[in-house]
Amino acid sequence: MTSxxxxxxxKPARALGAATLAAAVLATPLLTAPASxxxxxxxxxxxxxxxxxxxxxxxxxxxxxxxxxxxxAKQELDWEACRFPSVAPATEERLLKVKGVACATVKxxxxxxxxxxxxxxxxxxxxxxxxxxxxxxxxxxxxxGGPGGSGLPWGAAMAxxxxxxxxxxxxxxxxxxxxxxxxxxxxxxxVPEDPTDVDAVNRAKVRGCVEGGLAPYITTEQTAYDMDLIxxxxxxxxTSYIGYSYGTWLGTWYAATFPSRSHRFLLDSATDVTTGSxxxxxxxxxxxxxxxxxxxxxxxxxxNDAEYGLGTDPxxxxxxxxxxxGTREFIGQLYMAQLILPAMYDTTKYPSAAAAVTAVAKSxxxxxxxxxxxxxxxxxxxxxxxxxxxxxxxxxxxxxAAVLDExxxxxxxxxxxxxxxxxxxxxxxxxxxxxxQWSQNMNYWQWWLKDQQRKAPLMSPFNRVPxxxxxxxxxxxxxxxxxxxxxxxxxxxxxxxxxxxxxGLTSAKKLPGAALVSVDNEGSHGLFPYGxxxxxxxxxxxxxxGKQPRKxxxxxxxxxxxxxxxxxxxxxxxxxxxKIKIKMMTDKVKEANRLTRxxxxxxxxxxxxxxxxxx
Numbered sequence: 268m269t270s271x272x273x274x275x276x277x278k279p280a281r282a283l284g285a286a287t288l289a290a291a292v293l294a295t296p297l298l299t300a301p302a303s304x305x306x307x308x309x310x311x312x313x314x315x316x317x318x319x320x321x322x323x324x325x326x327x328x329x330x331x332x333x334x335x336x337x338x339x340a341k342q343e344l345d346w347e348a349c350r351f352p353s354v355a356p357a358t359e360e361r362l363l364k365v366k367g368v369a370c371a372t373v374k375x376x377x378x379x380x381x382x383x384x385x386x387x388x389x390x391x392x393x394x395x396x397x398x399x400x401x402x403x404x405x406x407x408x409x410x411x412g413g414p415g416g417s418g419l420p421w422g423a424a425m426a427x428x429x430x431x432x433x434x435x436x437x438x439x440x441x442x443x444x445x446x447x448x449x450x451x452x453x454x455x456x457x458v459p460e461d462p463t464d465v466d467a468v469n470r471a472k473v474r475g476c477v478e479g480g481l482a483p484y485i486t487t488e489q490t491a492y493d494m495d496l497i498x499x500x501x502x503x504x505x506t507s508y509i510g511y512s513y514g515t516w517l518g519t520w521y522a523a524t525f526p527s528r529s530h531r532f533l534l535d536s537a538t539d540v541t542t543g544s545x546x547x548x549x550x551x552x553x554x555x556x557x558x559x560x561x562x563x564x565x566x567x568x569x570x571n572d573a574e575y576g577l578g579t580d581p582x583x584x585x586x587x588x589x590x591x592x593g594t595r596e597f598i599g600q601l602y603m604a605q606l607i608l609p610a611m612y613d614t615t616k617y618p619s620a621a622a623a624v625t626a627v628a629k630s631x632x633x634x635x636x637x638x639x640x641x642x643x644x645x646x647x648x649x650x651x652x653x654x655x656x657x658x659x660x661x662x663x664x665x666x667x668a669a670v671l672d673e674x675x676x677x678x679x680x681x682x683x684x685x686x687x688x689x690x691x692x693x694x695x696x697x698x699x700x701x702x703x704q705w706s707q708n709m710n711y712w713q714w715w716l717k718d719q720q721r722k723a724p725l726m727s728p729f730n731r732v733p734x735x736x737x738x739x740x741x742x743x744x745x746x747x748x749x750x751x752x753x754x755x756x757x758x759x760x761x762x763x764x765x766x767x768x769x770x771g772l773t774s775a776k777k778l779p780g781a782a783l784v785s786v787d788n789e790g791s792h793g794l795f796p797y798g799x800x801x802x803x804x805x806x807x808x809x810x811x812x813g814k815q816p817r818k819x820x821x822x823x824x825x826x827x828x829x830x831x832x833x834x835x836x837x838x839x840x841x842x843x844x845x846k847i848k849i850k851m852m853t854d855k856v857k858e859a860n861r862l863t864r865x866x867x868x869x870x871x872x873x874x875x876x877x878x879x880x881x882x
Contacts, residue, residue: 329525332495335382336375340499344371349393353417353447362423367396367437370419373500375444378484379492388450388481390493393419393440395426397433404810405503405530407436408494410443412512412536412793414487414698417447425509429796432810436507443517444493445485445694452485454693458683465731473700473737476693485697486742491521495528505530507810511793512536512766515757516545516702519778520744526751531810534781535758536792539770541777543743544703546735548770550715553723553730554851555767559611559790560725561585561859562838563762567828568621570835574653575625577881585859587628587881589866594728596632598641601673604729606649606666611764612792618829619662622653628881642670700735703743712736722852724863747779754780756809758802760825761838761847762790768847775820782815787841788834789825798826820845 333340349370351359362368370393377386398404409421422440426433445452456475459467476482498506507530510518515534522529534540538548565581577584594603602623610620626648633644646667650660683689706712712732720727755778759771768785775783784805786794796803801823805816822845827834839849852860 329527330379330492330495332492332525333499335379335492336496336499337382339374339376339382339387340496342374342500344373344500346371346394349419349423351393351417351420351423354420359420362420362427365395365397365423365426367394368423369394373493373497375493375496377481379489388444388484390444390450390497391419391442391448392497393422395422395433395438397426398437399434402435403437404435405437405505405507406439406498406501407432407507407509407531407810408439408441408497409508410441410510410514410517412510412514413446413695414443414513414517415446415692415694416513417442418514419447429807431807435811439497439501441494441497443490445481445697450481452481452692452694452697453690454479454482454697455688455690458685458687458689460685462681462683462685469732469734469737472691472693472696473734476697477738482693482697483701485694486701487517487520487698487744488524488702488742490517491524494521495525498528504528507531509533509795510535513538513545513699515766515774516540516548516744518755519747519774520702522753522755523745523747526748526753529753531813532753532755533758533795533806533810534755534771534774535795536763536766537757537759537771537774538766540744540774542703544705544735545699546703546705548766549699549733551767551770551851552765553719553726555762556608556611556764557723557725557859558838558851558853558856559762559764560607561856562853563614563788563790564607564611564617564620564624566835566837567617567831568624571621571830574830575621577625577628581855582858582862584624584628584881586862586866588624589863591627591631593627593863594725598638598645598670599627599632600728601642601670602627602645602649602666605669605673606663608764609666610662611790614789614791614828616659616662618653618655619649619659619666622649622655622659622663625649625652625881638674639671642667642674646670696734696738700733700738701740701742704740705733705735705738707736707739709736721864722860724860724867749779752779754782754813754815756806756815757781757783758786758794758797758806759783760786760789760791760794761849762788763792764790765792767851768849769851772846780815782809782819782821783845784816784821784823785841785845785847786823786825787847788837799823818845822847 346369349363349368351362370391373390373392374387375390376382377388409425410418411421419440419442422438425438442449444450454472454476456471459471461467505528508518508521515537518532518534519540522532538545565584568575568577568584569579569581572579577587592599594600606623607620610616626645630648633641646663649663716730719730757771757775759768761768772783775781784802786802794802795806805821808814822841825834838853839847842848
């Protein structure tokens with residue numbers, strides 16, 4: 268759940284699945300596993316099973332981390348100058364000027380359920396010192412999502428973005444175990460006999476991780492214990508927390524495990540934290556992305572016909588885009604992953620995404636020259652397709668660079684030979700796969716792939732059987748207790764393309780004492796601070812006083828999109844009780860799906876469908 272935003276923007280970065288989309292889905296052609304294939308056996312995950320069985324035994328008892336950690340709870344932190352390699356140099360320079368910014372390395376147990384073995388790993392943390400003595404309420408940890416997003420700069424970033432809260436809280440950033448400047452997780456595996464066999468590659472990757480030693484301990488549960496050790500080392504009785512995207516899952520896990528240590532918690536752009544695993548969140552992503560593309564992005568292009576020249580009918584624009592290849596052509600897939608989708612996660616980037624749709628619809632995807640030439644040419648066309656300001660042009664150039672990096676990575680993987688030892692960054696997969704059991708029924712995944720082709724044809728070319736389908740786990744989030752779970756705030760946008768509105772709504776309904784602020788006609792992933800009193804005031808009041816909105820559900824209106832001075836009604840509708848009424852398969856989405864399927868049928872005829880440039 269990682270987005271392409273950076274902490275220098277006005278909204279949060281690192282959303283569920285975005286940064287991993289190309290690497291996870293575009294690396295090889297879609298080759299599904301045979302229905303009869305069996306998952307990796309439980310014997311292959313002995314270490315993971317031992318750690319997770321211990322977790323299950325202690326699930327309903329609040330752990331005493333200070334006691335568990337022993338000498339580690341008394342370690343002296345060596346504070347030093349920070350470096351934030353995950354952000355742009357200019358952003359890093361600015362964040363380092365935040366009052367009291369410093370970094371240190373915390374030694375944490377490798378396995379919180381077997382601390383006595385003495386094995387440790389490193390967690391890199393950052394602090395700020397912005398709170399005022401007469402207003403101070405303690406520390407607040409920040410996680411930007413992922414799983415696998417670098418949170419180290421986010422202490423300083425949050426202090427900069429929320430100055431009113433910074434007077435009461437010292438924000439703490441951290442790279443969770445397995446991430447960034449903390450002890451990293453890389454898994455090695457032997458390339459199977461047929462490197463194009465996705466089933467065999469998946470099994471080899473999982474086997475390489477679970478037998479590699481570190482992976483069984485790169486989980487949300489272990490990170491939650493690390494977070495409480497950070498609280499202990501700061502000498503705080505409680506901690507507060509702001510989490511975006513996957514960070515909402517992490518925050519809920521912490522609060523369910525350490526309810527008496529939890530102060531104020533914001534779950535922004537929430538996963539469905541009430542399920543036994545993260546599978547549902549990822550199951551919904553293709554459809555939620557298709558929904559925002561059709562319900563919000565294409566209507567934006569149509570409303571701004573004077574700028575983009577594709578007409579005023581969003582469905583006709585979709586037809587032009589699909590006839591030009593859409594996401595079924597490799598270069599088109601790369602630009603969807605690295606430009607259009609990130610713009611859907613941050614709607615201030617809509618002009619760049621609209622220009623990309625326009626460039627493809629009017630001129631098609633370039634076919635002449637090398638792959639690098641084609642990437643460069645499409646970027647040039649995108650920049651020429653809209654009146655982009657320098658920030659939007661920079662966004663397109665950054666996307667082009669990411670596309671070229673991804674292209675090199677894909678070709679390197681495809682060049683792998685049987686028996687060769689390969690290495691991959693495994694934190695994202697280790698966490699999402701080990702935080703609760705995903706379906707290991709290959710018949711289900713065969714059905715799911717076909718179902719996504721029907722219900723989410725825009726994103727279906729990216730889908731494949733996930734590594735989690737091969738990864739056994741005994742881990743499970745503790746169930747929040749109605750009497751002890753802290754009151755939390757949840758923020759959710761209507762057309763969130765990463766964590767669907769439906770998941771956030773369910774979380775708010777089922778978490779004890781949760782209050783939800785919904786933003787109608789908004790698609791951005793990661794909202795606070797949003798820039799309106801309707802959205803921001805309830806959050807600030809909650810953090811400063813502990814008071815939630817009087818009603819459980821609060822509905823707010825979105826800000827206008829770039830170059831528009833009016834907020835337009837899209838998707839569903841805001842009900843009188845503060846909840847948004849919207850279907851995952853809206854009438855417009857159904858119509859677009861039928862259109863796409865009809866075009867695909869044409870391409871299967873002898874004549875095929877020829878590219879017809881938009882007028």
